[in-house]
Amino acid sequence: MxxxxxxxxxxxxxxxxxxxxxxxxxxxxxxxxxxxxxxxxxxxxxxxxxxxxxxxxxxxxxxxxxxxxxxxxxxxxxxxxxxxxxxxxxxxxxxxxxQLQEVIVYTGKQSKKNNPAIDILRKIWSKKRENGVRKFKQYQYDKYEKIEFDLNTIDSALIKSKLFKGLEFMFEDLDTSRITGKTYLPMFLNETFSKVYGDNVMDREKEDVLGNKSSGFSGNQAITAFVEDLYSDYDIYDNYLKFFDKSFTSPLSKTGIDVYNYVLSDSTFIDNKWCYNIIYYPRRKNELTFKGDFWVNDTTFAIKKINMQVTKSANINWVKEIYIEQDFEVVSDSVFLLKRDYMLSDFSFSKKEESRGVYGKRTTVFDNYNFDNPRPENFYKAVADPYDPRVFSQDIVFWKNARLESLNEDESGIFKLLDTLKTVPKFRTYYDIVSILGSGYVEIDKWNIDIGDIYSTFGYNDAEGIRMRAGARTYFGQNDMWRLEGYMAYGFDDKKFKHGFSGKFLLDRKNRLIVSGGNRRDIEQLGLSLTSTNDVMGRSIASSSLVTVGSNDRLTNINLSTLNVEMEPVKNFKINVGGSFRTLSSALPDAFSLDYVDPASPTGISSEIKQFDLNTTLIYTPGKRTIGYGVERSSINDDYSTLVLKYTKGVDGFLESDFDYEKIQFSYQQPWQIGGFGRLTSSVELGKTFGEVPLGLLSVIPGNQTLFSLYNVFPNLDFYEFVTDTYATVHLEHNFNGRLFSRIPLLRKLNLREIVGVRGAWGQLSEENIALSAPTNIPLMAPEDQVYWEYSLGVGNIFKILRIDFNFRGNYLDNPDARAFGITGTFGFSF
The missing domain is CATH 2.60.40.1120 (Carboxypeptidase-like, regulatory domain)
Known part of the structure; x- marks a missing residue:
């Protein structure tokens, strides 16, 4: 019944x-x-x-x-x-x-020879630069975009379940997906209207956002960042299309004939244009490919319609369905311009037909194209502020005219539904649980405070034993102009309290002028990075790791105070100027010494370093995309490069500071999407210290004695095994995203992903710096005679959440307690 x-x-x-x-x-x-x-x-x-x-x-x-x-x-x-x-x-x-006329018919795989569909495909390649807005010197158009999230696969059993008892009114207005046929309930809607201007001669483009409107949980950073991931632009004529950190081979790709079967299926008039219909589907399972069909004009070889659907065997997690369709309109009898772009993603824990999940839908409509209207270069440099409050407060009349595609009845009802839901205590409880798990903070709305981070509550190390930590931060909203944050911690072995607190203030939103400062008194595992920490709130995973490899007793007492001024005069280019004062001493003197030669000391040896530094840091992140305009912003992509140039000047005598020195450091990290072969992450770091400094101020080649796989460290090095004043390191890690395993029948269904890595470090340590330090229990050496190197082989996506790396040491096997082999791993959710 x-x-x-x-x-x-x-x-x-x-x-x-x-x-x-x-x-x-x-x-x-x-x-x-x-x-x-x-x-x-x-x-x-x-x-x-x-x-x-x-x-x-x-x-x-x-x-x-x-x-x-x-x-x-x-x-x-x-x-x-x-x-x-x-x-x-x-x-x-x-x-x-x-046999079909003019087509050699095969069951399953199609021939690459004498196939008229592939002949048409080659003509598409040769003409693709002559279609769309590329044909004109200048262009402009209106762009309307709506993004929606819906609960899906709703049936009577779900409606009547205890989970939704008292919330049955939510399901009074259900609709059915025209793609999957499943019932769904809209829960979130964001609308954006903008005008886009471009100049193909100057290779410039800018988008002025004139209106932005959200319903649902627009104030939640985690949800907003997830929604923004659907904004990633793509061009179906490109060889590879990136969705959810994966590169899918486009059916129009020049490499498409190696991964797709193509069939010329039909031909007919569409909008008075004769078009061919070509069906395509994957040659092999488990690869990042689509199935679908497209209609292409017989003279311009421009796409008129296309739909793309990811196959269920594709090696992608938590996404059961990706469906894309694009429609193009004909202008001036021969120009095909994108009219409508629709994308649906079905997020679910399982790919089974009956599994429930969440739809993420994006619809983009383009209209009012205008061409060959030149504008000066300054016009493109003067980018409008997308966070102008007026953009978020447009009235009904504006949206009536801006919507190039009207909202249907269900979409219009989202605003009313969410207003009602927020008043229901049970729904609020569900929302709070999901929010806490996602952000790590417990929201106390009436005080405008968040309690957390809950994931840092418990820890363990050799100096503190069991460690408990509790913290809080101010939070009025994701666009706060200022934020205060702090924590307290207690170690049950050393019986000492630790603390950290910081404050950040955004003084000028246009240039991102931020003043920040704070103090931290804690125990930390230094030597996990080549740059000294200036973060008064952060903590390395090595400082609280429950299980370690070897003797993890080289911990440091740190008392750090900082004051910094930061600005962003040009998008994605930051300038940070500040000062820091730190005192450093060993947390376990019997096992690890930071002593140094000090003629002013009665014993000739000092065990504590006091140091005042002036720092200037330049950070350039081209291509980085963020959301929000407050003092803290969230990054919504990870495919941008990062270049950092840092200069540090140690000042002797000021605030009893001990050393006068200079240090310059440069790092460059770049992810590379290697077409259908996966993703390569590369990084290079260089640095040199001028002047004599003790161990606590030298540059340590980052080791790793935890069981966690961490990028930019050497997992077979112990902490402080190599110490330098001049260094160069390289890290390369490539994730094939299952391309190799998908060719092995016994492994294909497991959707495993293969990762390989290689890394190297070279460095020097002067005789003066060796003589200045007086550690009695660890040797000081640098990888100068030959480059130290390691390599690793990893298997990812085990049970969709686990990655295991097998790490091998290439040389310096004669070092004391050298680890020739090690296994590390990590848990995480990734697409």
């Missing part, structure tokens, strides 16, 4: 929201499902492709009385539609006894 009510309810909903809907499965004579079969409404260009299990769903606002079903090697079948909604269709195709 429950199933009957669910089907009845679903059918009723669908009948009132669309003209024609079909759903079913396509099989062969033996009952085996036929994947990638072509389904099309008769006498139209509207169609879809069956999934890996032969299932399909399609709907249209138009009324059709028949569908055509076809697949290579089978007879095409036309099936009449007796009513507007046809669910549970079972379509059987019989094998063809004839």
């Amino acid at each position: 429950k199933r009957f009510l669910s089907v009845f309810f679903l059918t009723f909903i669908t009948c009132v929201t669309a003209q024609t809907k079909i759903e079913g499965v396509v099989t062969d004579d033996s009952g085996m499902p036929i994947a990638f079969a072509n389904i099309i409404f008769a006498n139209s260009s509207e169609g879809t492709i069956t999934n890996d299990n032969g299932r399909f769903y399609m709907e249209s606002d138009e009324t059709y009385d028949a569908i055509k079903v076809s697949f290579i090697g089978y007879e095409t079948k036309e099936i009449p539609l007796e009513q507007k909604v046809n669910y549970g269709m079972e379509i059987i195709l019989t094998e063809s006894t004839e």
Whole structure:
């Protein structure tokens, strides 16, 4: 009875929201499902492709009385539609006894030779730079974008479950996805209207955001950053399309013939233009590819329509479905311009058909194209402020004119629904739990304070034993102009309290002028990075690791005070000027010494370093995208390079500072998307210290005695094993994203991902600095005679959350307690 009510309810909903809907499965004579079969409404260009299990769903606002079903090697079948909604269709195709005209037919893989579809594809490649806005010197257009998140796969069992008891009113207005046929409930909506200007001669483009409106949880940074990930732009003519940190081979790629099968299926007039229909689907499983079809004009070879759907076997986590469709309009009889871009992502823990999840949908509509209107270069340099308060407070009249595509009834109802939900205590409890797990902070709204970070509450090290920590921060909203933060910690072995507190103030939003400062008195594992820490709130994972390799007893007492001024005169270019005063001493003197020769000391040896430094840091992050305009912003992409140049001047005598020295350091980190071969991350660091300084101020080649895989460290080095005053390091790590394992039958279904890494370090340590330091329990040496190097082989995506690395030491195996081999790992959620 429950199933009957669910089907009845679903059918009723669908009948009132669309003209024609079909759903079913396509099989062969033996009952085996036929994947990638072509389904099309008769006498139209509207169609879809069956999934890996032969299932399909399609709907249209138009009324059709028949569908055509076809697949290579089978007879095409036309099936009449007796009513507007046809669910549970079972379509059987019989094998063809004839070949299609002009096409050599193969079952499964298609020939690359004598294939007219590939001939057309080659013409698309040769013409792609002549289509769209590239044909004109200058261009401009209006752009309207809406992003929506919905709960999906809602049935009567879910509605009546204890989880939603008292929240049944949420499900009064359900709709059905025209892509998957599943019921869904809209929960979040963001709208943006902007004007885009471009100049192909100067290679300039700018986008002026004129309106931005959100419903739902727009104040939550984690949700907002996740939503922003759907904003990533793509061009279907590019060889590779990036979604969720993965590079998918475009069906229009020049490498497409190696990973796709192409079939010339049909031809017809679309908007008075003769177009060919080409179906494509993957040659192999588990690769990052699509299935679908596209319509291409027979003279310009410009795309008129395209739809792309990620196959369920693709090596991507937590995303059950990615569907993209683009429509192009014809201008001046020969120019094809993008009119509408639609993308749907189905996020779910499982890829099973019945699994529930969340839809992320983006719709972008383009209109009012205008060409060859030149503007001076200053016009493109003067970028509008996307966080202007007026952008977020546009009235009803503005949005009525700005919406190039009207909101449907369900989208319009999101605003009212969320206002109601926020008043329901049970829903608020659910929201708070998810928010705490995502951000690590417990929100206390009435005090405008967050308690946390909860993930730093418990720790352990050799100096403190068991360690407990509690902290808090001010939080009025994600765009706060100032923020205070602090913590207290207690070690049960040393029986000492520790603390840290900081304050940040944004004085000028346009130039991002920020004044910050703070103090920290704590125990820290230094030597995990080549740059000395100036973070009064952060803490390295090595300082609280529950399990370590070898004797992890080289810990330092640190008392650090900082004051800094930061500004961003040019987008993604930061200048930081400040000062710091620190005192350093060993937290375990019997095991680890920071002593140095001090003629002014009665014993000739001092155990504590006092140092005042002046710092100037330049940071350039081209391509970095952020959200928010407050004192703290969130990054929403990780494909940008980072260049850092830091100069440190140690001042002797000021505040009893001990040493006068200079240090210059440079680092460059760059991720590289190597087409369909995965992602390479590279980094280079260089540095030199001028002047004599003790161990506590030297540059330590970063070791790792934890069991965690950490980038930019050497996992087979102990802390302080190599110490330098001049150094150079290189790190290379490549993730093939399963491209190799997908070719091995026994491993293919596991969706594992292979990672390889190699790293090296060279350095020098002067005799003067060796003589100045007086450690009695560790040797001081640098990798000067030969470059120290390591390599690693890793397996990622184990159970979708685990990565294990096998690390090998290349040389310096005669060092005391040298570790020739080690295993590290890490947990995490990644696509």
